[in-house]
Structures are given as structure tokens and as C-alpha cells.
Amino acid sequence: MPTTAATTLLTAATHSSYLGGASVDLTATAHSVAQAATVALIVTGVAAFYLLACAVWPFGKCRRCKGVGKFKSPFGNAFRHCGRCDGSGLRVRFGRKVISYYRRTHSAASNSTSKGDKR
Template sequence: MPTTPATAIPEAATHGSYLGSATLDLTATAHSLAQAATVALIVTGVAAFYLLTCAVWPFGKCRHCKGVGKFKSPFGNAFRHCGRCDGSGLRVRFGRKVIGYYRRTRSLGDNSTSKADKK
């Protein structure tokens, strides 16, 4: 009865060439860089699309009152205005706040072409 080891070790794993494994590592690195670049491009595109939609539609529904602007009392038919949106039912989106911050920061900068010469 022939005896064989319980776990066979593949010959390719024990006798691989160093150059072949280095080429494999460079290929894997190139693939991971390409994937990272693709993910970065997709994230940039999504962020640009979100900022564009925030520029066109700056308001969203209030999350507290779900866009209604008022709350019904538990007893009867009385209503009260939402404290977060002051009864409008709207809130300013985060992207619109970012756009406003960028505009304010840019307008506060010193632009020599639009201002009179300083002495």
C-alpha cells in the first residue's frame, strides 16, 4: 500500500520564480490603481451632480415635520407650526450650504480687477 502525505504541496507554490511573482505584483498594483482611479472618478461625478441639483433645487422637505410645516395635536383638531422650519416645511440642503460658503469666501477675496486701485 503506497503512502502519500495527507496534504500535498503543489510544485508551483514551492518552486515559483521570483521574476514571475514580481510581474504578478506589478500587475495587481496596476489593477488596483486603475480601480482606485475609477472609484475616484465616479465619486467626483456623483458629487458634481449633487451640487448641480442643489444649485437648481436648494430646498428639501423638513425632516422633523416631513414637509407639512405643522403638527396636529393629540387631542382635537388644533395645529402648531414646526419649530425647525418655522412652518414652511422646507430646509436648506447641505450642498446648497456648501455652495453658499464657497460664494461668500470667494466674494470676500481681494480681486484687483473689480476694485479700485488701493494706495
């Protein structure tokens, strides 16, 4: 059973006068930090899964021709090749471009001649 002195101390500790009467709820702050950490973990996991999928399947369907590679003529059976994918129907995914950029940069850094001058 709390006494009035303990209740007064608890109220003074949570509602301090130097904040201009505004109360600070530390549990809400802790929950928002935990929620932000959870969202960051989920976003990191999704990005890692996407990069793994791009490493396994580097190509997607061309967005212009929808993966067919050609366009049909409105008259007859003539067709022309898609100009964006050159008739392949494929495009390189964004995640694969990121992986290739990282590999190229890492390879250039490890093969640098200025780093290992041994005369």
C-alpha cells in the same frame, strides 16, 4: 517554445531573493490603481451631480415635520407650527450650504480692499 534559460530568467525576475521569497505581482498592483482611479472618478461625478442638483433645487423637506410645516394636536383640529422650519416645511440642503459658503468666501476674497490699494 520557451527554453529553460528563458524560464529561469523569468522566474528570477518575478521571484527575487531580496524580498524574502515573496513574489510581487505587478498586474494586481496595476489593477488596484485602476480600480481606485475608477472609484475616485465615480465619487467625483456623483458629488458634482449632487452640487448641481442643490444649485437647482436648494430646499428639501423638513425632517422633523416631513414637509408639512405643522403638527396636529392629538385632541381636535388644533395645530402648531414646526419649530425647526418655522412652519415653512422646508430646509436648506447641505450641498446648497457648501455652494453658499464657497460663493461668500470667493466674493469676500475678490472684494478685499487690502489687495488693491492704489493711492
